[in-house]
Amino acid sequence: MTRGLAAVLAVLLPVACTRQGPAPGQIHYTVGAPYQAGGVWRYPQEGVRYDATGLAVVQQGSAPRITADGERYDPATIAGAHPTLPLPSVVRVTDLDTGRQVLVRLNDRGPADPGRLIALTPATAALLGIPRSGAARVRVQLEVAPSEALRDALGAGPKSIAAPVGTVTAEALPPPGSSLSRGPARVLGADRTAESVVPPADLPATAIQVPPQPGALWLDLGEFHEPGYAQQRRARLASLGPEIERDGSGRSALWRVHAGPFATVADADNAMDQARRAGVFDATITAQRDPGQ
Numbered sequence: 001m002t003r004g005l006a007a008v009l010a011v012l013l014p015v016a017c018t019r020q021g022p023a024p025g026q027i028h029y030t031v032g033a034p035y036q037a038g039g040v041w042r043y044p045q046e047g048v049r050y051d052a053t054g055l056a057v058v059q060q061g062s063a064p065r066i067t068a069d070g071e072r073y074d075p076a077t078i079a080g081a082h083p084t085l086p087l088p089s090v091v092r093v094t095d096l097d098t099g100r101q102v103l104v105r106l107n108d109r110g111p112a113d114p115g116r117l118i119a120l121t122p123a124t125a126a127l128l129g130i131p132r133s134g135a136a137r138v139r140v141q142l143e144v145a146p147s148e149a150l151r152d153a154l155g156a157g158p159k160s161i162a163a164p165v166g167t168v169t170a171e172a173l174p175p176p177g178s179s180l181s182r183g184p185a186r187v188l189g190a191d192r193t194a195e196s197v198v199p200p201a202d203l204p205a206t207a208i209q210v211p212p213q214p215g216a217l218w219l220d221l222g223e224f225h226e227p228g229y230a231q232q233r234r235a236r237l238a239s240l241g242p243e244i245e246r247d248g249s250g251r252s253a254l255w256r257v258h259a260g261p262f263a264t265v266a267d268a269d270n271a272m273d274q275a276r277r278a279g280v281f282d283a284t285i286t287a288q289r290d291p292g293q
Contacts, residue, residue, distance in 0.1 A: 090146040
């Protein structure tokens, strides 16, 4: 466990145990039943090892409302919305184009657009360098230890012990698009250690600078255990020029259908619209990244 994660645990665990936060006594752990949004069924689940790429958008609107885990929505917190991960959870969000990376607490469901992977509060988007309008290529990784610590502290699992307190250093973030070092990751942003005064249930407003991974967008059009079904899907969407890629061997083999690459978000959105018009509603937009990253 990194020192940064240790500091996060030290901040979040006492908060969760006392049920403090923007809406005192209301924060709760939830997975939720399947639901429909943007014409697509979503199936929340827990116990997953989540690592996905796609497009992030900024949450809009500032009218008072309650998030899915019982908090009062605050656009100034480092938080976000995800369609299926348990709430609350902690994820690591990386802007693949700028290399900025931040820990985000998920506390709501969304975004409604099936072509978007995650929605971020304005404060989180600003920390990553994402504009209020438009979309950014991101990688989202579930941080298992702090997520399970939150779950346990909220009474949804076995009690766990808080991790030791670490320190977080601070440096100025380079402007988006500037030349970035490909050396070791650096902690950037506000100087907020576990001993600092942190808003209840809020993550520190810190970012890490890692090497950017600029690239194209792709459209995932389904994965199948039988190659015949993959071939049918490819034929159904022939206008997109999809390809079939085999992953694995034997009974565990999967045949994945994808189209691309697409240079712009608009191009990927247009391709997804074509897929939906053809009756393929499980298509998703992903961001290309190097294997194993």
